[in-house]
Amino acid sequence: MLLGRTANGLYWMNRYIERAENMARLVDAGLRMALTRTQSASEEWNSVLLSAGSDVTFSQKYSDYTAANVADFLLRDTSNPSSTMASIETARNNARMVRTALTRETWESINEAWMSLKRMLARPIDERDLPSVLDAIKRETALIRGSFYGTMLRNEIFDFSQLGTYVERADNTARILDVKYYVLLPSISWVGSTLDNYQWESILRSVSAHRSYRWVYDADYKPTNIADYLILNVRMPRSLMFCYRFLSEHLKFLGDDYGERHACHATAEKTQAMLRAGSIKDIFDTGLHEFLANFIRDNTKLGDEIAQDYRFN
Amino acid sequence: MRLAAFDEMLPEVSGLRRPYSAYDRWLKEQDPARLTEKMQDAERVFRKTGITFAVYGEQEASERLIPFDIVPRIISGNEWRRLTQGIEQRVQALNAFLDDIYHRQEILRAGRVPRELIARNEAFLPEMIGVRPPAGVYTHIIGVDIVRISEDEFYVLEDNARTPSGVSYMLENRETMMQLFPELFQKIKVRPVENYPQLLRQSLAAVRPQSTKGAPTIAVLTPGSFNSAYFEHAFLADQMGVQLVEGQDLRVVDGHVAMRTTEGYKQIDVLYRRVDDSYLDPLTFRPDSALGVPGIMDVYRAGNITIANAPGTGIADDKAIYSYMPEIIEFYTGRKAILGNIPTWRCSEPDSLKYVLEHIDELVIKEVHGSGGYGMLVGPAATKKECETFAKKLAAKPSNYIAQPTLALSTCPILTEKGLAPRHVDLRPYVLVSDRIQIVPGGLTRVALKEGSLVVNSSQGGGTKDTWVLDD
Numbered sequence: 001m002l003l004g005r006t007a008n009g010l011y012w013m014n015r016y017i018e019r020a021e022n023m024a025r026l027v028d029a030g031l032r033m034a035l036t037r038t039q040s041a042s043e044e045w046n047s048v049l050l051s052a053g054s055d056v057t058f059s060q061k062y063s064d065y066t067a068a069n070v071a072d073f074l075l076r077d078t079s080n081p082s083s084t085m086a087s088i089e090t091a092r093n094n095a096r097m098v099r100t101a102l103t104r105e106t107w108e109s110i111n112e113a114w115m116s117l118k119r120m121l122a123r124p125i126d127e128r129d130l131p132s133v134l135d136a137i138k139r140e141t142a143l144i145r146g147s148f149y150g151t152m153l154r155n156e157i158f159d160f161s162q163l164g165t166y167v168e169r170a171d172n173t174a175r176i177l178d179v180k181y182y183v184l185l186p187s188i189s190w191v192g193s194t195l196d197n198y199q200w201e202s203i204l205r206s207v208s209a210h211r212s213y214r215w216v217y218d219a220d221y222k223p224t225n226i227a228d229y230l231i232l233n234v235r236m237p238r239s240l241m242f243c244y245r246f247l248s249e250h251l252k253f254l255g256d257d258y259g260e261r262h263a264c265h266a267t268a269e270k271t272q273a274m275l276r277a278g279s280i281k282d283i284f285d286t287g288l289h290e291f292l293a294n295f296i297r298d299n300t301k302l303g304d305e306i307a308q309d310y311r312f313n
Numbered sequence: 314m315r316l317a318a319f320d321e322m323l324p325e326v327s328g329l330r331r332p333y334s335a336y337d338r339w340l341k342e343q344d345p346a347r348l349t350e351k352m353q354d355a356e357r358v359f360r361k362t363g364i365t366f367a368v369y370g371e372q373e374a375s376e377r378l379i380p381f382d383i384v385p386r387i388i389s390g391n392e393w394r395r396l397t398q399g400i401e402q403r404v405q406a407l408n409a410f411l412d413d414i415y416h417r418q419e420i421l422r423a424g425r426v427p428r429e430l431i432a433r434n435e436a437f438l439p440e441m442i443g444v445r446p447p448a449g450v451y452t453h454i455i456g457v458d459i460v461r462i463s464e465d466e467f468y469v470l471e472d473n474a475r476t477p478s479g480v481s482y483m484l485e486n487r488e489t490m491m492q493l494f495p496e497l498f499q500k501i502k503v504r505p506v507e508n509y510p511q512l513l514r515q516s517l518a519a520v521r522p523q524s525t526k527g528a529p530t531i532a533v534l535t536p537g538s539f540n541s542a543y544f545e546h547a548f549l550a551d552q553m554g555v556q557l558v559e560g561q562d563l564r565v566v567d568g569h570v571a572m573r574t575t576e577g578y579k580q581i582d583v584l585y586r587r588v589d590d591s592y593l594d595p596l597t598f599r600p601d602s603a604l605g606v607p608g609i610m611d612v613y614r615a616g617n618i619t620i621a622n623a624p625g626t627g628i629a630d631d632k633a634i635y636s637y638m639p640e641i642i643e644f645y646t647g648r649k650a651i652l653g654n655i656p657t658w659r660c661s662e663p664d665s666l667k668y669v670l671e672h673i674d675e676l677v678i679k680e681v682h683g684s685g686g687y688g689m690l691v692g693p694a695a696t697k698k699e700c701e702t703f704a705k706k707l708a709a710k711p712s713n714y715i716a717q718p719t720l721a722l723s724t725c726p727i728l729t730e731k732g733l734a735p736r737h738v739d740l741r742p743y744v745l746v747s748d749r750i751q752i753v754p755g756g757l758t759r760v761a762l763k764e765g766s767l768v769v770n771s772s773q774g775g776g777t778k779d780t781w782v783l784d785d
Contacts, residue, residue: 003562004573097538100551108361115360156575258576310575 004311006098007160011312013094014164017110017144020087022172023074024137026052029206031130034067036198044202045070050179051172051206054082071130075137076121084137085121088114101157109147113140156257159250160310166250167303170243171296173230176206178292184223185288200226207238227288228280240295244272247302254310262309267302271295318721319463320735321386332389332783335501345732348383351493352728355381358489380776381486382727383493386738386758390785396467396742397752399652400457402642404744407474407629409645411451414628415441425640434634435682436627438590440597444614446623448520448748453621454513454585455744456480456757459652461723468655468720470739472638474630475622476587479757479777480743481545484509484552486779487755502784504754509743510552512751517553517583519747520619529582531555532572534563536588536604546587560588565608570618583619584609590624632681632715633659655720661712669716670708673700676716677767678707691767693719722767725778727760737761739769740780754782 002010030048034041042065049055049065052074061079062069075084092114099107117140125133152158177184183199200221204210207230216233217225233239248268255261283291307313322333329337359378388396413419414431421428431437456477458470487506491498514531521529535546537559550557562572563581571578586593592602597610612618628634634641636657642650658665658676669676673692680688690703707714724735742756758778759769769775 001574001576001579003556003558004575005559005562007575093538096543096547099547100557104362112361160575254575260576311573311577 002101002156002160004313006101007156007310008307008312009094009098010101010157010160011164011306013091013098013110014161015168016087016091016094017141018165018168018172019082020084020091021138021141022168023052023082023084023087024134024141025208026176026206027071027074027130028134029202030070031067031134032205033198033202041065041067047179048074051176052082053175054080067130068124068127071125071127075125075133085117088117088140103147103151105147105151106144109144113144116140156254159254159257162246162250163306166243166247167299167306169238170240170247170299173207173238173240173243174292174296174299176203177227177230178289178296181288181292184227185284196223197221203230209236209238212236224280224284227283231283232275232278232280241272241275244268244275248272251306262305264302264305264309267298267305271298271302318735318737319461319723321461321723321725321738323726324464332387332392336385336387336497339497339500348728349730352383355383355489355493358492359485362485379482379771380762381489382760382762382776382778383490384726384728384733385490385779385781386725386740386760387781387783389783393754393782396459396652399467399469399650400742400744400752401750402646402648402651403457403469403472403638404452404455404746404750406638406642406645407455407472408449408451408746410641411623411626411629412445412449413645415444415451415625420641420644423644425644426634426637430633430637431628434628434631436590436625436631438625438628440610441623441625446520446613447522447616447619450520450621450746451623452626452629453516453520453623453746455746456741457744459740459742460655460720461740462720463723467652469638469652470655471632471635472630473741474626476589477741477743478542478545478587479741479759480509481548482777483743483753483755483757483780484548486757486777490779501781503781504784506753506755509753510549512745512753513549513585514553514555516745516747516751517585517619517621520621521582522616522619524617525582530580531583531585532558532581534558534560534584534586534588536560536592540587542587549585555585560602560604560606563606563609565606565612568612568615568617570606570609570612581618583621585621590627593620593624632679633661633712636715655717658716660707660714660716665716666707666711669714670704673704673707675719677719678703678714678716681713681715687772689768691719694765694767719767722769725758725760727762727776727778734764736764737767737769738778755780 026048030045033044045065045067046055048070049058054074057080058070058073061073073080073083077083078086078089080086092110095102095107095110117137120133120136148161180199180203183196200223201210203226204213209229213226213229216229229236229239231240234241234245236242251265251268255265321330323329356378359381410420420426421431452474454477456473456479458473459467460470461467483506517531518529531553532555533546533550535543535557537543540546547557556572558572563570564573566578569580570584571580588604591598592604594605594607594610595602596607609618610624613620636654636659638654639650658669660666660669669678674695676692678690678692690699692700695703722737722739725738726733727736738758738760740756740758743753745751758780759771760776760778761767761769762774762776
């Protein structure tokens with residue numbers, strides 16, 4: 001038994017930790033693309049902002065899609081509620097609120113991440129420092145994750161935390177795919193130009209999967225394989241399938257613990273079953289974009305149901 | 314201004330005092346540079362763990378550390394025994410006074426405390442008249458502020474009978490000292506304070522409502538994570554293994570207070586509240602309060618929840634009542650107060666007001682309802698202009714103020730950049746009342762870090778020290 005407010009705090013704390021890291025990963029991938037200079041960098045930055053769901057708020061503030069502007073907006077601008085700094089701040093506020101539910105190690109890792117990022121992101125980032133700043137963000141979130149997995153009891157506190165992590169991650173992966181879905185369509189894939197190769201690598205890089213892809217598939221990038229990897233592969237830790245495997249598992253633990261099933265259980269299981277039964281060919285046949293749009297909608301619905309079923313708000 | 318103060322380690326007259334002899338031997342063997350390093354270590358530990366407090370009115374430093382000094386304040390076993398006797402007597406009297414004041418009011422009938430002091434006092438809650446809390450305890454957790462001015466003279470400065478804070482610092486200070494100087498604790502036998510959260514939990518469980526079936530559900534009620542003492546609220550809930558709740562988590566369900574959980578509403582039997590009386594129940598007190606629980610007072614009056622401390626305990630630690638404590642103690646315990654009061658002028662009395670206005674530059678003047686060192690004047694340390702401004706405020710509403718002589722609070726050395734230097738200190742031991750009275754051997758020593766300053770409040774630049782009670 002947990003306070004509804006505590007469950008809410010744990011859920012959002014983890015969503016925001018995940019988000020803080022995803023922003024760094026997106027900027028990292030964008031930076032890579034911009035450096036290749038094979039196409040307009042501003043177009044690439046625009047798609048990074050689209051993936052981050054921050055394109056509208058960005059355009060209200062800036063007119064130039066430059067590395068400096070985008071990095072500033074996605075990493076350190078606290079008026080952008082999804083920026084790394086704003087996310088870490090929100091995560092820490094939630095952690096402070098649910099402090100009694102966290103191990104000392106977990107709380108301290110979040111508090112220290114907040115302190116060190118606040119220091120690091122206090123001033124605009126010099127472009128030369130961008131790679132080391134991105135590394136530092138990933139390192140801080142990795143430390144949080146390590147403390148969390150290494151010390152937390154596997155109980156309902158852990159379950160609610162994981163629900164936050166995987167709902168956020170599934171949303172993030174689906175958005176990255178949706179923004180670039182057209183470069184994965186079979187109609188153009190036979191071209192296999194250098195440009196496509198960069199685009200594909202960028203997708204994989206934005207989910208930190210450009211190396212592991214080669215361990216599973218051929219060394220060559222193939223759009224159907226990339227889509228398969230990010231959507232259906234059950235071992236790829238950022239794939240939709242992987243997220244739903246754990247969402248279903250943690251919801252099942254909660255259902256067993258409390259002896260009660262809710263609407264969210266059915267929703268998660270339905271999505272998991274759909275992913276398990278599906279093949280990448282089917283997905284392309286019905287339309288990749290439609291598939292992803294449906295997925296994002298259902299995933300949002302799952303988040304709302306969890307909040308309602310467990311009296312979050 | 315410099316007052317000739319009694320130094321607890323090295324008084325000018327008699328030389329090194331015995332409680333400090335073992336510590337002094339150890340200290341002489343230490344490399345000063347290493348001590349400075351340890352001091353910085355301590356600050357890192359505190360910042361990392363997030364032991365911070367918010368300072369009202371300072372936007373910049375929304376989260377600040379209370380400075381910690383690494384020189385312990387040491388009290389001998391004998392001194393402590395004397396203190397505890399005095400504290401126990403005082404706490405007994407406080408509870409007896411509260412029970413009396415909300416029932417028969419014998420002490421008013423006997424004319425020992427003036428009736429108008431109660432009737433017109435905002436801390437007196439008419440809603441509590443005739444209400445007897447579970448187990449008959451009104452003030453469960455008390456922090457008695459004690460000052461020392463010589464080898465044998467201890468005075469009570471204030472009885473904090475509402476929601477005394479600072480106990481988490483007592484615990485974290487000890488924890489930090491044990492991390493920094495483990496060897497010291499092997500050399501010197503210091504009585505432990507670590508079990509305070511367990512004692513608090515047992516104490517709260519012992520005063521549960523009679524109707525409670527099985528083990529009581531206990532919760533700590535906090536105003537929320539933006540409150541200045543939030544760290545402490547979370548810390549205590551965590552250490553006791555109970556829920557930390559906010560008003561928004563609670564509501565009255567079937568005649569009980571219940572918290573909203575992931576499995577629906579669950580009943581609470583004992584609420585350790587860190588929310589002021591006036592915010593406790595918007596149906597009874599401030600209607601705009603979002604920090605409390607609508608209807609909790611009805612549940613309380615029906616005897617279905619224990620609120621610690623009970624609503625209305627403020628009437629016992631009110632600064633105007635304080636001056637009557639010697640009479641109150643004698644009235645209920647039949648004995649003279651073991652721990653004395655500081656002589657106090659009640660500005661509501663015309664003769665006293667006249668004296669205070671004439672001697673404003675010699676006195677400490679406090680608001681009757683103030684706390685945390687806000688709204689007070691330390692005459693000898695104030696400028697002429699400050700005194701004049703304060704005199705106007707005082708003359709406009711005399712009953713709002715009391716005055717006390719400026720005492721030469723004892724000093725204790727702190728580590729500065731130039732080595733050890735004496736600073737004024739006070740002491741707040743923590744007392745738990747259930748079917749018995751328990752006092753953890755130690756407490757919070759607050760220290761004025763500025764040379765010569767007498768204001769020890771953390772909100773006014775004070776720091777803290779670990780407080781050792783020797784097992785001798």
